[in-house]
Amino acid sequence: MKKLLKPVEPVLEKGLDTVGSFIHTHPKINFLFGALFGAFDGLLRSARETTHTQPFIRNNYDVKRFMGAVLVALVAGWVLPAMYFYGWQGVVSKLLVSFIIGIFVVDVIWAIIAREEHISEGGFVSCLFIPAILPPQAPLWLVGLGAALAIIFRNILGGVGNNLVNPALFSRLFLTICFPALLVTGYQTPFVGIPDLHTFRYGLDAVTHATPFTAFKTGGETTSYLSLLLGTANGSMGETCRLALILSGLWLIKMRVANWRIPASYLGSVLILSVFFSLILGRTVAPPLFQLLSGGLILGAFFMATDPITATYNQTAKWIFGAGCGLITVLIRNFTTLPEGVMYSILLMNLLAIPIQSLMVKIRYRV
Amino acid sequence: MSVKRCMRSYLSQPSFPRQKNVFVKKENTRFQGGFYLPDAYPLQFCSIIEDISSDGTPEMFQFKVPDQKVAHIIVNLCPTEPWALPNWVILKHKTPSFLNMLKEIKTNYFPGAVLSLAINEGECRTVEDAKKFASNEDWMRVFPLYAKYPQDDPVLLLKVILGIEVSFGQDTKSLGVLILDAQTVSAIYESCILRNKVDSRLIVLSGTGLKENEIVNVQLGTSIEKILKNKVKETGKYRVFINGPLRGNEITDLSQKINWSVNNIVVLEEKNRKVMFPMIKSDELILTTNLLGELRRCVYCNYCDNICPVDLEPALYYHSYTRGEKHKARLYNLEKCIECGLCSFICPSKLELLHIIKECKALDKQHEKIT
Ligand code: SF4
Ligand code: SF4
Numbered sequence: 001m002k003k004l005l006k007p008v009e010p011v012l013e014k015g016l017d018t019v020g021s022f023i024h025t026h027p028k029i030n031f032l033f034g035a036l037f038g039a040f041d042g043l044l045r046s047a048r049e050t051t052h053t054q055p056f057i058r059n060n061y062d063v064k065r066f067m068g069a070v071l072v073a074l075v076a077g078w079v080l081p082a083m084y085f086y087g088w089q090g091v092v093s094k095l096l097v098s099f100i101i102g103i104f105v106v107d108v109i110w111a112i113i114a115r116e117e118h119i120s121e122g123g124f125v126s127c128l129f130i131p132a133i134l135p136p137q138a139p140l141w142l143v144g145l146g147a148a149l150a151i152i153f154r155n156i157l158g159g160v161g162n163n164l165v166n167p168a169l170f171s172r173l174f175l176t177i178c179f180p181a182l183l184v185t186g187y188q189t190p191f192v193g194i195p196d197l198h199t200f201r202y203g204l205d206a207v208t209h210a211t212p213f214t215a216f217k218t219g220g221e222t223t224s225y226l227s228l229l230l231g232t233a234n235g236s237m238g239e240t241c242r243l244a245l246i247l248s249g250l251w252l253i254k255m256r257v258a259n260w261r262i263p264a265s266y267l268g269s270v271l272i273l274s275v276f277f278s279l280i281l282g283r284t285v286a287p288p289l290f291q292l293l294s295g296g297l298i299l300g301a302f303f304m305a306t307d308p309i310t311a312t313y314n315q316t317a318k319w320i321f322g323a324g325c326g327l328i329t330v331l332i333r334n335f336t337t338l339p340e341g342v343m344y345s346i347l348l349m350n351l352l353a354i355p356i357q358s359l360m361v362k363i364r365y366r367v
Numbered sequence: 368m369s370v371k372r373c374m375r376s377y378l379s380q381p382s383f384p385r386q387k388n389v390f391v392k393k394e395n396t397r398f399q400g401g402f403y404l405p406d407a408y409p410l411q412f413c414s415i416i417e418d419i420s421s422d423g424t425p426e427m428f429q430f431k432v433p434d435q436k437v438a439h440i441i442v443n444l445c446p447t448e449p450w451a452l453p454n455w456v457i458l459k460h461k462t463p464s465f466l467n468m469l470k471e472i473k474t475n476y477f478p479g480a481v482l483s484l485a486i487n488e489g490e491c492r493t494v495e496d497a498k499k500f501a502s503n504e505d506w507m508r509v510f511p512l513y514a515k516y517p518q519d520d521p522v523l524l525l526k527v528i529l530g531i532e533v534s535f536g537q538d539t540k541s542l543g544v545l546i547l548d549a550q551t552v553s554a555i556y557e558s559c560i561l562r563n564k565v566d567s568r569l570i571v572l573s574g575t576g577l578k579e580n581e582i583v584n585v586q587l588g589t590s591i592e593k594i595l596k597n598k599v600k601e602t603g604k605y606r607v608f609i610n611g612p613l614r615g616n617e618i619t620d621l622s623q624k625i626n627w628s629v630n631n632i633v634v635l636e637e638k639n640r641k642v643m644f645p646m647i648k649s650d651e652l653i654l655t656t657n658l659l660g661e662l663r664r665c666v667y668c669n670y671c672d673n674i675c676p677v678d679l680e681p682a683l684y685y686h687s688y689t690r691g692e693k694h695k696a697r698l699y700n701l702e703k704c705i706e707c708g709l710c711s712f713i714c715p716s717k718l719e720l721l722h723i724i725k726e727c728k729a730l731d732k733q734h735e736k737i738t
Contacts, residue, residue: 046645055708056612062660
């Protein structure tokens with residue numbers, strides 16, 4: 001590998017240097033493409049900075065790998081399965097709309113208004129979430145609006161490293177309030193089998209309006225656990241193939257990008273509470289395993305609640321954070337008319353993370 | 368329990384109750400966090416030891432018996448940094464003769480003291496030999512330790528071996544504890560028992576800036592410049608650190624002379640240019656001064672508190688600092704920090720956490736002076 005790359009190295013190095021110096025001498029171009037170039041350059045080359053204070057050597061692990069790992073896990077966890085179940089064309093077009101509107105339109109306008117030096121690359125992850133949490137048949141403009149809102153919220157709330165709540169979920173909350181009808185319809189039936197040309201592009205034409213959870217609420221019927229796990233039951237575009245989500249979530253935990261305490265406490269508390277309520281209230285409450293596998297719980301627990309910036313820093317507080325998410329999810333799902341509680345629970349706990357964190361610090365250090 | 372009370376109750380015992388099997392409970396020898404450095408930086412040394420003599424008259428090694436009563440001696444045979452002097456250089460694979468040296472030092476100078484050997488548990492032969500030896504001597508205890516950095520820090524050694532908490536920078540002699548490394552033990556033996564003159568010490572030279580990692584025997588008072596002559600790679604810039612790049616200091620004045628406190632010299636390549644394809648060529652970047660990433664805001668990843676050996680949350684100091692509330696850092700057990708530098712080492716946002724900690728500590732000291 002090294003030998004193969006050896007001849008291209010000088011050419012590439014020179015090219016990158018020229019492009020880099022060109023970008024940095026033209027403020028306008030730097031403004032638009034500086035971050036993009038920086039990200040690309042950072043992928044191909046190491047940093048130039050050296051250490052000046054103790055310790056003089058540093059570990060080979062940086063935030064870029066962090067983000068890269070999240071992107072890889074999301075692609076493996078929902079993009080690829082969704083392409084199979086719903087046809088690649090819908091998925092790709094939605095992703096493109098989300099990225100273009102979110103990053104290249106809204107973020108750029110924001111950067112102009114806020115007079116920032118250049119747009120940051122942190123919006124990629126948020127924009128990758130947007131199509132995942134909308135129904136598969138959601139119109140493209142809805143996806144674009146969602147991405148725009150997510151980026152606006154992210155910037156208003158302080159930008160990368162300073163988010164109060166998960167911007168993607170916040171934008172979905174906004175869409176739920178503004179367009180309630182669009183978010184409970186358009187649940188395309190996932191395709192199963194060997195695809196022909198048509199289904200490969202578009203998926204199946206069948207559309208239902210009921211997710212497994214609404215079906216349970218109205219008729220009391222539960223979907224088979226296997227179909228929930230494999231993704232052949234309908235739901236939002238990115239939440240159906242739970243097996244892939246669990247595997248890539250575990251990979252993230254192994255890479256130490258996601259903190260295991262949050263999924264453990266979130267899923268654990270959902271399980272315990274649903275067992276508890278089932279024992280007391282019987283069949284009016286959804287069965288525990290069905291609760292674990294339905295809706296956006298797996299996606300939320302592994303990918304959204306674990307976003308370190310919106311969770312608490314203290315590790316003990318992470319247990320409380322996860323358990324709180326679980327409690328709210330179970331309560332909303334079973335005792336309100338709302339079809340799904342994951343989004344609300346994570347958003348609410350994001351807000352509560354700050355008091356929980358300061359409370360835990362107070363308890364721990366007695367200040 | 369306060370340190371003093373602890374210590375007094377401990378000192379009142381004449382010696383430790385004899386135990387057949389001198390095993391310490393597993394969790395005693397471990398601490399949360401830390402980092403096993405040899406995995407990341409496997410250093411190999413040339414087995415030939417070169418002598419380097421000084422130009423002037425060399426200084427002599429002198430051992431001063433502490434004024435306080437020494438109740439406990441800890442011999443550290445568990446170097447955790449790969450650039451520290453390996454045990455085999457002093458022990459020469461003959462552990463019993465080293466232990467006999469220790470015995471003579473003890474009987475002559477510290478007759479009432481208890482001696483604990485902290486040995487790298489990976490060196491099974493040494494551990495076994497020491498255990499065999501200790502089973503006949505009731506004043507000696509053996510502690511096989513996992514050589515995870517910074518296990519050999521005095522604070523952690525005292526905690527594991529004596530179960531007492533001391534604060535960072537505290538003089539252990541005032542507690543009646545003497546901590547020695549292998550090289551000092553052999554120097555004490557040479558100078559005080561055999562009455563030979565000791566005017567040189569072994570110094571480990573390593574790092575990416577050198578042609579070869581090696582161990583040299585240097586007369587005290589030799590300048591660093593002379594030691595490094597002909598040993599540094601001609602290509603590119605380099606920087607010199609004594610006592611390791613993690614806790615040691617950078618040396619800009621190479622005419623500085625070697626004294627007994629210098630254990631090793633690490634010469635690192637100054638990689639202040641971009642390297643193509645860092646993913647597959649990490650060997651070119653590892654153990655250089657490159658930051659290996661760019662400075663960003665804290666992402667609350669918990670790496671720093673996972674790795675901290677004394678269970679602190681360094682990000683809290685960073686946040687107090689950036690909010691302009693340096694004085695608040697002290698509320699979060701700042702004084703417990705042993706300045707091992709692992710938090711800065713691991714931080715993916717490349718924040719200068721140790722620097723911030725030191726600044727906050729300095730502020731604290733000023734504060735104490737005023738009040
Ligand atoms: S390691 Fe660095 S980025 Fe991570 S929580 Fe600590 S200070 Fe923040
Ligand atoms: S330098 Fe201090 S705070 Fe940082 S890891 Fe070491 S002991 Fe913990």
